[in-house]
Amino acid sequence: MTELVHTRKELAAARDALTGTVGVVMTMGALHSGHETLLRAARERADHVLVTIFVNPLQFGPNEDFDRYPRTLDADLEICRRAGADVVFAPAVTDMYPEGQPTVRLNPGPLGEDLEGLSRPGFFHGVLTVVMKLLQLTRPDLAFFGEKDYQQLTLVRRMVRDLDVPTEIVGVPTVREPDGLALSSRNRYLSADERAAALSLSAALRAGAEAAERGADAGAVLAAAHRGFDSGTPGARLDYLVLTDADLEPGPVSGAARLLIAAWVGATRLIDNAAIHLAPRS
Ligand SMILES: Nc1ncnc2c1ncn2[C@@H]1O[C@H](COP(=O)(O)OP(=O)(O)OP(=O)(O)O)[C@@H](O)[C@H]1O
Ligand SMILES: CC(C)(CO)[C@@H](O)C(=O)[O-]
Numbered sequence: 001m002t003e004l005v006h007t008r009k010e011l012a013a014a015r016d017a018l019t020g021t022v023g024v025v026m027t028m029g030a031l032h033s034g035h036e037t038l039l040r041a042a043r044e045r046a047d048h049v050l051v052t053i054f055v056n057p058l059q060f061g062p063n064e065d066f067d068r069y070p071r072t073l074d075a076d077l078e079i080c081r082r083a084g085a086d087v088v089f090a091p092a093v094t095d096m097y098p099e100g101q102p103t104v105r106l107n108p109g110p111l112g113e114d115l116e117g118l119s120r121p122g123f124f125h126g127v128l129t130v131v132m133k134l135l136q137l138t139r140p141d142l143a144f145f146g147e148k149d150y151q152q153l154t155l156v157r158r159m160v161r162d163l164d165v166p167t168e169i170v171g172v173p174t175v176r177e178p179d180g181l182a183l184s185s186r187n188r189y190l191s192a193d194e195r196a197a198a199l200s201l202s203a204a205l206r207a208g209a210e211a212a213e214r215g216a217d218a219g220a221v222l223a224a225a226h227r228g229f230d231s232g233t234p235g236a237r238l239d240y241l242v243l244t245d246a247d248l249e250p251g252p253v254s255g256a257a258r259l260l261i262a263a264w265v266g267a268t269r270l271i272d273n274a275a276i277h278l279a280p281r282s
C-alpha cells in the first residue's frame, strides 16, 4: 500500500511508522520510467521507499518554467504504487516554506557556479537547500539520484560528505528512449520536430564516446562530440558541451572523464551526459 501525505506532521507520523531501512527518491513529479528505475533501485536496496514530489520554487529563475512545470499527481501516484513505494510526500509550497522563501540557503561552492549554475544562477543553492530540508524531514538511510543530472548528483554527494549527513547517496544510470534521448519530464514540452532535434544531445555524447573508444585524446573527443551534435536534425542550440574530470574537478582530464551537454530546443532546455574513458596519455 502506498500512503500519500501532504503535511510535515503527516510525514513525520508516516516516517515514524517505517521500521528498517528507508530509501528516498526526491522528484519534481511528472514521473516517467527514469524515475521508476530510481524507485525500483530503492526498493532493492532499502526495506521501505519514500518518494517526494515537490516542484521547488527556490531552484527556478524568474524567467524559467516554474508555473508551467507539469503537475500530474494522480498519474505519479500510479507509478509510485506500481513500483512499490510505501510513502509519497507531496507538500504544498507553504508546507515546505512556511515562513516564505528562506533567506538562509546552502552554498554549493565553485562547482555550483559552473555549467548548469552558469546558465541558471542560484539553481544549485535552491537544489541543495531543498535536498537538505527533505533529508532532514525524511531521515533516509539511502537517497537515490539519477546520473542524468550529473552535476546535481556530484554536488549532493559533496554536500553529504562536507556536512556529515548520515545518508548514503546512490547514483542511478540514465534511462533512455530506444533512440537515445534521455528521459526527462521536460521532454513533454517538445513538439514532434523538436523531439527529433533533441536527439542532437545524445548524438553528441555517442560520437564523443565512440571517439574515446578508438583511442582519441580529450581534444579529439570533444571535436567529435561537436560534429555529432551538428550532424543531428537542425533545431537544437548548444548551451555548453564540456569534457571534464569524472568528479567535475577543474584541471587536466585523463582516464575517467565525463562529457556534459546542455542545449535549447525551442523554448525547452535539456541536459545530458556520458561517461568517457580516455586512454592513458603516453
Ligand atoms: N532519464 C533518467 N534516468 C535516470 N534518472 C533520472 C532520469 N530523469 C530524471 N532522473 C532523476 O530523477 C530525479 C528527479 O528528477 P526530476 O523530477 O527533476 O526529473 P527530470 O526528468 O530530470 O525533470 P526535468 O525534465 O525537469 O529536468 C533526479 O535524481 C533525476 O536525476
Ligand atoms: C533533487 C530535486 C528533487 C530537488 O528539487 C530536483 O532538483 C530534481 O528533481 O532533480
Ligand code: BAL
Binding pocket: 059, 149, 152
Ligand atoms: N532535473 C533537475 C531539476 C531542474 O531542472 O530543475
